[in-house]
Amino acid sequence: MTADDLVLHTNPMSRGRIARWMLEETGQPYRVELVGFDGGNRSPEFLAVNPMGKVPTLVHGGAVVTEAAAICAYLADAFPQADLLPDPTPASRAAYFRWLFFAAGPVETAVTAKSLGLLAPPERSRMVGYGSFDQTVDVLEQAAASAAPWITGARFTAADVYVGSQIAWGLMFKSLPARPAFVAYVERLQARPAWQRASALDDAAMPKQD
Missing domain, CATH: 1.20.1050.10 (Glutathione S-transferase Yfyf (Class Pi); Chain A, domain 2)
Known part of the structure; x- marks a missing residue:
């Protein structure tokens, strides 16, 4: 897996900080695409990824995950080796x-x-x-x-x-x-x-x- 397989669209002044932390917990390589609030979040390119124009947005091998809580849950499930899922009780x-x-x-x-x-x-x-x-x-x-x-x-x-x-x-x-x-x-x-x-x-x- 390379960093290009896991891309986080984010802005450091947003809930994207939650997704960044979660990615660091997984230990997986990832790439960051910074999305500006001065129009970058409304660009056709970004809206094609997330029509809401919101960050964080995670792209994993072509699959798109939005909403910070969903991104956390998705990453825990996608990378079980990181041991970020609960005990199976x-x-x-x-x-x-x-x-x-x-x-x-x-x-x-x-x-x-x-x-x-x-x-x-x-x-x-x-x-x-x-x-x-x-x-x-x-x-x-x-x-x-x-x-x-x-x-x-x-x-x-x-x-x-x-x-x-x-x-x-x-x-x-x-x-x-x-x-x-x-x-x-x-x-x-x-x-x-x-x-x-x-x-x-x-x-x-x-x-x-x-």
């Missing part, structure tokens, strides 16, 4: 899928809605998947607090990449409260060599300030 698999999709659904929606001032009023909370922002944060805290040391137990998985990224960004941008369980979990994640490599690569790709 019902409890571990349940935790893996539960928290991966909880972070991609209720957490992302609740945090974004609050940032935009668009949270559902209490009387309409049954209509939205996250219920309320506070409820979602409390449940996310339970997941972080029970991580021993990872979401599914002793084994680090793709779910940790995605859930951990959501929490890390929430702490950085103060869209999540700095609860001790969140802080401790993120500290464990950021000690991983793959996280550090991915972060350094994305930081180096950031637009230079004049």
